[in-house]
Amino acid sequence: MTPAILALDQGTTSSRAILFDHDGRPLGTRGRPLTQHYPQPGWVEHDPDEIWAGQLETARAALAARPDADVLALGVTNQRETTLLWERATGRPVYPAIVWQDRRTAGHCERLRADGWETPVRERTGLLLDPYFSGTKLAWLLDHVDGLRARAERGELTFGTVDTFLLWRLTGGRVHVTDPSNASRTMLFNIHRLDWDDDILHALAIPRALLPEVRPSSAVVGHADPALLGRAIPIAGVAGDQQAAAFGQACFTPGMAKQTYGTGGFLLMNVGDRPRPSRHGLLSTVAWSLDGRVSYALEGAIFVAGAAIQWLRDGLGIIADAAESERLARAVDSTGGVYLVPAFAGLGAPYWDPYARGTIVGLTRGSGRAEIARAALEAVAFQTRDVLEAVRADAGVDPAALRVDGGMVANDFLLQFQADVAGCPVERPAVAETTALGAAYLAGLAVGFWADQQEVARGWRLERRFEPRMPAEEAARRYREWQRAVERARGWAAPEA
Ligand code: ADP
Numbered sequence: 001m002t003p004a005i006l007a008l009d010q011g012t013t014s015s016r017a018i019l020f021d022h023d024g025r026p027l028g029t030r031g032r033p034l035t036q037h038y039p040q041p042g043w044v045e046h047d048p049d050e051i052w053a054g055q056l057e058t059a060r061a062a063l064a065a066r067p068d069a070d071v072l073a074l075g076v077t078n079q080r081e082t083t084l085l086w087e088r089a090t091g092r093p094v095y096p097a098i099v100w101q102d103r104r105t106a107g108h109c110e111r112l113r114a115d116g117w118e119t120p121v122r123e124r125t126g127l128l129l130d131p132y133f134s135g136t137k138l139a140w141l142l143d144h145v146d147g148l149r150a151r152a153e154r155g156e157l158t159f160g161t162v163d164t165f166l167l168w169r170l171t172g173g174r175v176h177v178t179d180p181s182n183a184s185r186t187m188l189f190n191i192h193r194l195d196w197d198d199d200i201l202h203a204l205a206i207p208r209a210l211l212p213e214v215r216p217s218s219a220v221v222g223h224a225d226p227a228l229l230g231r232a233i234p235i236a237g238v239a240g241d242q243q244a245a246a247f248g249q250a251c252f253t254p255g256m257a258k259q260t261y262g263t264g265g266f267l268l269m270n271v272g273d274r275p276r277p278s279r280h281g282l283l284s285t286v287a288w289s290l291d292g293r294v295s296y297a298l299e300g301a302i303f304v305a306g307a308a309i310q311w312l313r314d315g316l317g318i319i320a321d322a323a324e325s326e327r328l329a330r331a332v333d334s335t336g337g338v339y340l341v342p343a344f345a346g347l348g349a350p351y352w353d354p355y356a357r358g359t360i361v362g363l364t365r366g367s368g369r370a371e372i373a374r375a376a377l378e379a380v381a382f383q384t385r386d387v388l389e390a391v392r393a394d395a396g397v398d399p400a401a402l403r404v405d406g407g408m409v410a411n412d413f414l415l416q417f418q419a420d421v422a423g424c425p426v427e428r429p430a431v432a433e434t435t436a437l438g439a440a441y442l443a444g445l446a447v448g449f450w451a452d453q454q455e456v457a458r459g460w461r462l463e464r465r466f467e468p469r470m471p472a473e474e475a476a477r478r479y480r481e482w483q484r485a486v487e488r489a490r491g492w493a494a495p496e497a
Helices: 048-065 106-114 118-125 134-144 148-153 162-170 198-204 241-248 306-316 324-330 369-395 412-422 434-446 453-459 472-489
Strands: 002-010 014-020 026-033 069-078 084-087 157-160 218-223 234-240 257-261 265-272 283-290 293-302 339-341 359-361 402-405 426-429 462-466
Touching: 002 048, 002 162, 002 434, 014 048, 014 434, 026 048, 048 069, 048 162, 069 162, 069 241, 069 434, 084 162, 106 118, 106 134, 118 198, 134 148, 134 198, 148 157, 157 162, 162 218, 162 234, 218 283, 218 434, 234 241, 234 434, 241 257, 241 265, 241 283, 241 293, 241 434, 257 369, 257 434, 265 283, 265 369, 283 434, 293 369, 306 369, 324 369, 324 412, 339 369, 339 472, 359 472, 369 412, 369 472, 402 412, 412 426, 412 462, 412 472, 434 453
Parallel strands: 002 069, 069 234, 257 402, 402 426
Antiparallel strands: 002 014, 014 026, 084 157, 218 234, 257 265, 265 293, 283 293, 339 359, 426 462
């Protein structure tokens, strides 16, 4: 038999299940896409039963494909902030899952801001007052769906983010728990006291009894119902997807950072055992809790990373597939002064400008599709430098290297340019599935499959390191030009005064 850990990765667009061996090598992966529902402009929902069915099916398939695997524990990682409410007695959802991208509570956030909640929310939760997070989504359910508030007050309902919902279902309703990494994305959790914040709950009129118990990210919190997976596998690791990726990248010491280049981009830097407030547009968040210790991170999200490449393909039609962006970018020596700011949905960290819109500047008669493709890739690296500048300003340190993952890291041009423009080495690991691996590590540490974090850190293997090669003056000049281009994009869609 091969000892193994099962990781369940419930993402925004798919459910996946991966078995990992002791070397952190994937033994087998199963995945299933998840349907996106857009019932109104700005609304995004998932069907909770589809989330569950997809996760259960992929877990069973991964186990069935490796009858030789002796599964010692399972870990869960998940799309964060997405909000679910279900019946305590039956586990039946009372409404679709409201997905993190959903903007329906923008007005509520404005009212809270007018009532002076912005500063307390930032200080206590580390977050910005934004519809992105779970708190106002849960309040919306109680305020707008008939009968839910009365039922909540009678104790009939229970709230959870996706981790909590999966754990509830996996244990046949026996546990109602979350971990601090997920709790810290609800806007209801005080990251200093590590407890739900009664004042914020009161401001949002959310009964505390709806909320799960907060348990460590690495601990046995229950067992999977044997009727589901054939045996009572201990559930021993839970973390939100970006925090799990940082764990899978073994970013264990302060100053270590990872960037995930997926549809969007998420940079997390470990800041140690105390939360670090941000004055430069980052989020201050719990990374994980383990062995009685909590680690914190600074986080910067950019909305458009791989999505810019999707736009080259589907919007402009200048590439046939994502990989062609690299061949095209390499077909020219430079963009010839062209900058593309992909602010298709406003700008995230560190600008937080909902009115910014995409722009291409510096076009000349010689600019063609290669220059534009190259500018799109460069923009992903420049946006990452924007976040790194904010990290540097908030934390006072530069990461020694940037560990990278996500679909775009297949692009060597991007990673070399990233190293050049950030002036910081970029490291691509051998195991690309860092999010699932992080959940597996958290679970495996709790059951002694891995002895300690040192052992996990030693297991992290480099596939390729990209060293900065561009002269520093040139990188600085290019970055200044990028910042000028960003200025052109900002505020574009603001209502006219
Ligand atoms: P997500 O988890 O957000 O769905 P993934 O981590 O799977 O995203 O990454 C997919 C993204 O990576 C897509 O937006 C795609 O355009 C981009 N991508 C994939 N391969 C490449 C490549 N070789 N060069 C540039 N971008 C790529």
